[in-house]
Amino acid sequence: MHSRAKVAAVAIGAMLILSSCSLNASITTSDQYDPSDGTAVAVGDVRALNILLVTTAEGEPAALVGALYNDHETADATVTIAVGNTEETYEIAPMEGVQLGVAEGTEEFITIAPTDPGLFSDYTVTVAGAGAATGALPVVDGTLPEYADVLVDLAVALP
Numbered sequence: 001m002h003s004r005a006k007v008a009a010v011a012i013g014a015m016l017i018l019s020s021c022s023l024n025a026s027i028t029t030s031d032q033y034d035p036s037d038g039t040a041v042a043v044g045d046v047r048a049l050n051i052l053l054v055t056t057a058e059g060e061p062a063a064l065v066g067a068l069y070n071d072h073e074t075a076d077a078t079v080t081i082a083v084g085n086t087e088e089t090y091e092i093a094p095m096e097g098v099q100l101g102v103a104e105g106t107e108e109f110i111t112i113a114p115t116d117p118g119l120f121s122d123y124t125v126t127v128a129g130a131g132a133a134t135g136a137l138p139v140v141d142g143t144l145p146e147y148a149d150v151l152v153d154l155a156v157a158l159p
Contacts, residue, residue: 037138038066044130045072046079046092051100051123051135053083054142054150055113062139063154064109064123069097078128083121083137086111102153110157117141 038050047069055062070077070092080089081100088109090098099106114121117139126132142151 037140039135039138041125041133041135043079043125043127043133044077045075046070046077046125046127046130048081048123048125048135051081052138052140053111053113053121054140054147054154055117056142056151058113058116060113061154061158062111062113063102063142063150063157064111065101065150067097067099068092068125070094077130080126081109082124082126083109083111084114102150102157104153108157110154113139115139 038052040050041048049067049069051064051066053062053064064081064083068079068081068090070079072094074094076094077092078089079092079098080087086109088107090107092098100109102108102110118141119139121137121139122134123137124132124134140147142148142154
């Protein structure tokens with residue numbers, strides 16, 4: 001019985017020592033990040049999330065994809081997002097978001113690609129009363145399988 005008590009004490013001690021490692025470790029799942037190829041900017045209480053441009057080539061039609069989210073608990077946000085000479089303005093309710101794209105259920109944002117896929121351009125998010133921020137805009141190849149559906153939806157949306 002005495003040796004079982006020693007084994008149990010050692011096991012408990014080892015468990016406490018090993019579990020204490022997680023007390024000092026940063027929990028990366030609580031960090032905000034862009035889960036795909038897009039980028040993010042924040043202006044006041046508004047976040048632009050996972051913003052990217054899908055196209056086939058410079059000068060061709062392109063769809064802006066991503067989301068805008070209003071973190072304010074009580075106030076609406078008037079948000080304008082601009083790519084090149086194209087800009088759209090959205091009214092976003094408190095603690096709500098807007099999905100950008102060309103698929104059903106998204107807010108349509110169609111522009112002309114300012115550069116070829118694989119390169120970067122930029123986009124600007126302006127929030128009334130809070131200012132503006134510019135972010136790097138990845139331009140991605142819509143012929144890749146992960147973006148092919150966006151090109152199909154873009155073709156349907158074009159006149």
